[in-house]
Amino acid sequence: MKIVIAPDKFKNSLSSLEFCNIVEKQILSQNPEATIVKLPLADGGDGTIDIVNFYLNGETKEKTVSNPFFKAIKATYLYAKKSKTAFIEMAEASGVKLLSANALDCKNATTFGTGELILDAINNGAKNIILGIGGSATNDCGIGMATALGYRFLDKENKSVNPIGAKLSTIKTIDLSQVHPKLFEVDFQIACDVTNPLYGKNGAAYVYAEQKGATKEDIKLLDKGLEDFSKIISSVFHVNAQSVSGAGAAGGMGIAAKVFLKGNLESGIKLIKQLSDFDNQITDADWIITGEGKLDKQTLSGKTIQGILDASAPKNIKVAAFCGTIDINKKNLNSMGITYAAEVIKEAKNLEDAMMNAKLHLKNMTKKFVNQMQ
Incomplete structure (x- = not known):
């Protein structure tokens, strides 16, 4: 199974490189045979x-x-x-x-x-x-x-x-x-x-x-x-x-x-995708795992996840989104092309816990995802 990890950062909480490493480590601990491709992304903003x-x-x-x-x-x-x-x-x-x-x-x-x-x-x-x-x-x-x-x-x-x-x-x-x-x-x-x-x-x-x-x-x-x-x-x-x-x-x-x-x-995400050779790197992937701090209507306006969805749809690659918070209902997520979604805020006790312990919550979210994927 080929899994591409391609997130943006969680502002003031988690860098996209940290996201990649945490998710990769957890996937391989549960599925050592998986092929992992790390493609950290950004939309042109800070970081x-x-x-x-x-x-x-x-x-x-x-x-x-x-x-x-x-x-x-x-x-x-x-x-x-x-x-x-x-x-x-x-x-x-x-x-x-x-x-x-x-x-x-x-x-x-x-x-x-x-x-x-x-x-x-x-x-x-x-x-x-x-x-x-x-x-x-x-x-x-x-x-x-x-x-x-x-x-x-x-x-x-x-x-x-x-x-x-x-x-x-x-x-x-x-x-x-x-x-x-x-x-x-x-x-x-x-x-x-x-x-x-x-x-x-x-x-x-x-x-x-x-x-x-x-x-x-x-x-x-x-x-x-x-x-x-x-x-x-x-x-x-x-x-x-x-x-x-x-x-x-x-x-x-x-x-x-x-x-x-x-x-x-x-667009910033377009440039980063070019640098990463994104469209070729995701070929034959079973899943793309992406994420950002907040997934909402602005995601459709040139943000990182939209850039991923634009690339994944023609290749029929399933997309999982791990985010800090999600302000879009499940029906709309599916219509956007997101098959699986999870949010840190639902794992955490409160916002402070979500921000301070994002790494731990992301690890647990990944574990649940891998369990349901197998």
């Missing part, structure tokens, strides 16, 4: 870098770069020399996680540090760069990143504009003459699970800027900046920014990655 490294087997590169307010910090990314592939999370240099809650101020924040990480990867020989754009503290439409790569954003007096969100409306033209010569020798894939347009009520500023420290007045300023800058993008790159799904991701980094990096916006 994705560990999963990427599981497949890339790269080294951690450290670089002193600018934080969202141009202060020097040390940030890291992954680089696999053999495949010349780098994985960069913009949150490492330009993320909310770098700032205290009362320090957030996205109108004055920059993605310059993310550009510095990209530049370092290129200088180290990267030919493929995967860029994760979640968790940003910025709303500069990627002009900080682009500035670090040699783009120059000029005002009406032909002077360089400080690359922050508050200055977007002052940009009148873009100078491409000093862009890094090797930039377009690199293939960029952008992990983006957001479909928001660049500006407007569903755009980057109105939907996300408040949680990045913006006031109502800031939001109006930023939204106008994004709209104004979209016209510059149109005139220089001949791209209608507002029509690009995901353009508003990470404060406009979605459209920035497309026009400045010539990158392709793809």
Whole structure:
């Protein structure tokens, strides 16, 4: 019997690698003849870098770069020399996680540090760069990143504009003459699970800027900046920014990655599945065991389990889901393609027990599953 173990993490409780090891050990203790394939997954959010490294087997590169307010910090990314592939999370240099809650101020924040990480990867020989754009503290439409790569954003007096969100409306033209010569020798894939347009009520500023420290007045300023800058993008790159799904991701980094990096916006789970050679690895599997912290309607919107179901259905592979909690009834689970489901919260005494002892509960859930499978 071939069993593929392919979970996402249980946030603040269990990593996807820990999940794989616990389930594998329990299955083999009950069924030593089973063939186990471990394919830990992620959807592009926190912790994705560990999963990427599981497949890339790269080294951690450290670089002193600018934080969202141009202060020097040390940030890291992954680089696999053999495949010349780098994985960069913009949150490492330009993320909310770098700032205290009362320090957030996205109108004055920059993605310059993310550009510095990209530049370092290129200088180290990267030919493929995967860029994760979640968790940003910025709303500069990627002009900080682009500035670090040699783009120059000029005002009406032909002077360089400080690359922050508050200055977007002052940009009148873009100078491409000093862009890094090797930039377009690199293939960029952008992990983006957001479909928001660049500006407007569903755009980057109105939907996300408040949680990045913006006031109502800031939001109006930023939204106008994004709209104004979209016209510059149109005139220089001949791209209608507002029509690009995901353009508003990470404060406009979605459209920035497309026009400045010539990158392709793809779902995080799709990229991880490509790295893991998922579709080929699951061939002839009898079961796929997956899981995540909470299985609910959002699972259908590009999360890890949906990515698994998309791959398992054509191959008629049964899917078991071990989750922290499940907010979908059994009938709907079956219609989604999930044959077996179990949740930690039903094993535990309470939520605290579920979080603190997730490993033990997962082991017991696996034991019950194997017993009914035999």
